[in-house]
Amino acid sequence: MLEDYSKVLGFGVEYREEGLARFLAPKLPSSKNYAPTSLPAFYNPKSKSNRDMTILFLKAFFQDRKISVCEPLAGIGIRTIRMFLETGIIENSVVNDISRNAYELMKINFKLNNIESNVEIKNRDANELLTSLRRRFTYVDIDPAGSPATFLENGFRSCFKKDSVLAATSTDLSALTGSKPTSCFRKYGVYSIKTPFSKEIALRILAGFMVKTAARLGLSAEPVLSFIKDHYARVFVKIRYGIERAKKVLKNLGWISYCKVCGNIQTSSIPDPPQLKCVFCNADMLTVGLVWIGELTNRELVSKMLQEALENKQLYGDISKLLQYLVDEDSSMIGYYPVNYLASKLSVNPVKPTHLIEELRKMGYRATHVHMDSSAVKTEAPINIIKDIFKLLSKR
Numbered sequence: 001m002l003e004d005y006s007k008v009l010g011f012g013v014e015y016r017e018e019g020l021a022r023f024l025a026p027k028l029p030s031s032k033n034y035a036p037t038s039l040p041a042f043y044n045p046k047s048k049s050n051r052d053m054t055i056l057f058l059k060a061f062f063q064d065r066k067i068s069v070c071e072p073l074a075g076i077g078i079r080t081i082r083m084f085l086e087t088g089i090i091e092n093s094v095v096n097d098i099s100r101n102a103y104e105l106m107k108i109n110f111k112l113n114n115i116e117s118n119v120e121i122k123n124r125d126a127n128e129l130l131t132s133l134r135r136r137f138t139y140v141d142i143d144p145a146g147s148p149a150t151f152l153e154n155g156f157r158s159c160f161k162k163d164s165v166l167a168a169t170s171t172d173l174s175a176l177t178g179s180k181p182t183s184c185f186r187k188y189g190v191y192s193i194k195t196p197f198s199k200e201i202a203l204r205i206l207a208g209f210m211v212k213t214a215a216r217l218g219l220s221a222e223p224v225l226s227f228i229k230d231h232y233a234r235v236f237v238k239i240r241y242g243i244e245r246a247k248k249v250l251k252n253l254g255w256i257s258y259c260k261v262c263g264n265i266q267t268s269s270i271p272d273p274p275q276l277k278c279v280f281c282n283a284d285m286l287t288v289g290l291v292w293i294g295e296l297t298n299r300e301l302v303s304k305m306l307q308e309a310l311e312n313k314q315l316y317g318d319i320s321k322l323l324q325y326l327v328d329e330d331s332s333m334i335g336y337y338p339v340n341y342l343a344s345k346l347s348v349n350p351v352k353p354t355h356l357i358e359e360l361r362k363m364g365y366r367a368t369h370v371h372m373d374s375s376a377v378k379t380e381a382p383i384n385i386i387k388d389i390f391k392l393l394s395k396r
């Protein structure tokens with residue numbers, strides 16, 4: 001049977017399983033260092049966490065509401081197949097991939113999973129598809145290898161104007177985290193910078209770009225779930241219609257300034273200019289903007305996702321740790337400090353993040369762990385207080 005499929009497709013395939021889906025994927029090379037983009041059709045087992053999070057998000061956000069879904073860059077279809085099998089709320093769907101091989105494999109995979117009605121499988125360029133469909137969806141998932149920037153505007157145009165969601169993945173983390181600032185500027189209109197909390201800046205650049213793109217179309221887009229894991233960043237935004245709403249959401253765009261000398265982080269929101277001088281040491285600050293400076297993740301929503309992950313460990317156990325971090329993390333605070341960074345700034349031994357968090361809380365400051373860096377602390381406390389407590393703790 002496998003050989004028959006391989007013959008028809010013109011490349012080797014193998015059976016694989018993920019979640020409740022059983023499907024055919026291109027035969028993966030035995031070496032671990034292959035690029036999924038080099039396969040005859042794209043499939044990356046390492047993105048399972050991305051797909052797991054998507055399933056749990058849909059269940060927690062839409063609950064029993066029946067939804068329509070569009071996945072314009074679907075690879076071999078696993079994500080949408082899992083949505084059908086694991087959420088039970090998908091009414092209909094359009095899946096698409098520009099690669100002929102991926103398209104052919106996708107058709108087989110939907111059949112193998114007995115999902116044949118209510119699915120349209122297409123083989124087109126994603127932007128062409130989205131502009132020609134003249135249809136709107138409750139959920140649009142933009143999941144490219146690289147930057148989602150070129151697909152977002154058409155993605156938003158394809159979302160229902162009320163209470164729909166668009167999710168975007170970005171794997172161009174070198175651009176977003178400050179290693180390739182010019183490339184980041186070209187794609188997202190923001191010069192990224194290198195800081196101890198570059199991963200959070202990456203999420204805030206992506207979220208800000210999504211919010212601005214939606215606002216141009218008269219839509220308000222509000223981040224409800226944002227995270228970075230392994231090789232990718234992912235942001236889910238809730239969409240509503242209305243220029244006034246869009247303007248209100250845009251107030252959460254602003255500048256983040258970071259002092260390389262003392263570590264201080266300051267923010268300012270539009271229409272104020274970026275803060276260029278450190279209020280603690282008067283040094284010049286690095287600034288990045290305009291980025292999203294509001295809350296990145298709704299903790300109530302991720303609590304529901306965590307509950308489901310814990311009740312269904314066999315399927316979603318792999319992401320329960322990430323979800324626990326997201327439940328703990330207060331993303332309304334900007335930036336974070338890895339303990340090694342503080343230790344080297346102060347020339348003392350590092351302390352455990354948990355101890356630093358406890359002490360800061362005792363003093364009345366909000367302080368939490370960070371999903372992007374388990375060695376870091378996020379807090380509203382000023383840098384001088386953080387350093388004083390850190391020094392005391394490192395002496396104990």
Ligand SMILES: C[S@@+](CC[C@H](N)C(=O)[O-])C[C@H]1O[C@@H](n2cnc3c(N)ncnc32)[C@H](O)[C@@H]1O
Nearest residue numbers: 042073074075079097098099125126143144145
């Ligand atoms: C990261 S993969 C998608 C993985 C899939 N969403 C999943 O969860 O398994 C990106 C896919 O986008 C496809 N692609 C790249 N450029 C495209 C375009 N302009 N239009 C449609 N598909 C495109 C590639 O062939 C590839 O299969």
